[in-house]
Amino acid sequence: MTSTILRGATIDYDDLGPATGLPVLLVHGHPFDRTLWEPQVTALTKAGHRVVTPDLRGYGRSSVTPGKVLLADFADDLAALLDRLGIERAVVGGVSMGGQITMEFQRRHPRRVRGLVLSDTSAPAETDEGRLFRNRLADRLLAEGMDGYAHEVIGKMLADYNVTAMPDVAARVLAMMRATDPRGAAAALRGRAERPDYREVLATVDAPVLIVVGADDVYTPVSEAEAIHRLVPHATLTVIEKAGHLPGAEQPERFNAALLEFLGAC
Template sequence: MPTAKLANSLRVAYADEGRGTPVLLLHGYCGSRRYWDDVLPALSARFRVIAPDCRGHGETEATGGSYAMEQLAEDAVQLLDELGVDRAFVLGHSMGGYAALALSERYEDRLLGLGLLHSTTFPDDGAGKAGREKVAKRVAEEGIAGHINDLIPKLFAPEHRESMPEKLRTALDIGYGTSPLGAIGGALGMKERPDRRFVLERLSVPALLLAGEADAVIAPEKRFPVSRADISAVELARCGHMGMMEAPEAFAEAIVSFVRSNGEEG
């Protein structure tokens, strides 16, 4: 896979496949660009798909400290700059959605559209913030494996933990590849993120909100915070937090439909 050294000196690994309308995919916490493996063929057959490993995840360099969502957004914009892409559909899964919202707030002129995939505009509540602190402390003291073993099964719908053992194993393997610095930085950065519902309310480009019916991470009342004609809301039946693995055909079709309805197919 190619790598790029960004203007901020971060070395980023990424996939860049297909031609036509640019679609930037930002993966979730303790994931990597491999999260998109099951949907990338369908997407790259129609569009130019750029899928980086975020800071401290996959094969991208890890740095210390908290990874503010604004920092992850800046990394994404600098990668687009490096690849000569002026505007793109920016779609983020979970933590990647939080970064996409931060990008939208500061760089809306770089967007063709926004996608929140199993993500939300809402910040962590008090219990959520305490949980992030606990994760950061645990990873610092014990390493990554125990945290990943606890985290990943919860991302799949209960029925899929039994019926999709290979996909669960893949997600675990991807998680084990996360740098401890990346897991700590991501947890602390998500803890600090603000409420960005206003970004979605004021957005001047179309948006896709995609949720899983059985998602145990994003509560039902937080999945579709804004309703408007140019906001597409899609719920994947019997799906948890990992639609790209649990229901790849429906997941890819939702993205293809959204991009084709609001852009030009390559």
């Protein structure tokens, strides 16, 4: 674990694997932290890749920027981190909100992208209903904290059957959510409520793209992944069976197999 000051925030991150390996930058979603990627870090570094996993500002051990943090802010933080590490180009991947940050990174820093991994995410702009929901949820988290929310959504973050079938995974995911600073979560929700439409960006991507989705994801279902695939016809689409919104945690061996095969072609 290392920390550095980037763009006015203290960002904690891990930079593991050989320095000469293919750089892979993995971006967690809301309301998690970089440890979400532990199964992937183990597999990728074993295969000789260099894996960078930051805690986004407001999450994990990184400092909180209260108020509102746009997806563009997160993307620029990532570019600054790559600069600090001397990495010119990387495969950039993210899950859920992390996938939207990845698309924003492609929009703002396309020359830094060697490949994209989009897991359980959505490309269209936020809807009016979605903006209202996210801002109200931000208010709730600031007022009540994370505990009640975490227990409410665990059966959607994981496929509901995996909550009982995989108690260790469920406990790990719950712990991440409950430990998140409500101020950081709320700031990200307010920023995400203003997210732009990424479909035009995706239609122009010429780098390799891997799209992954859990077969039973209720937040961003398979149809969302298929819509992205239609925008990026040269992309690879992998549906992970017996998984929900976090297939990298629920079915790490299947997720890692798809990821390692993709990285072999980058």
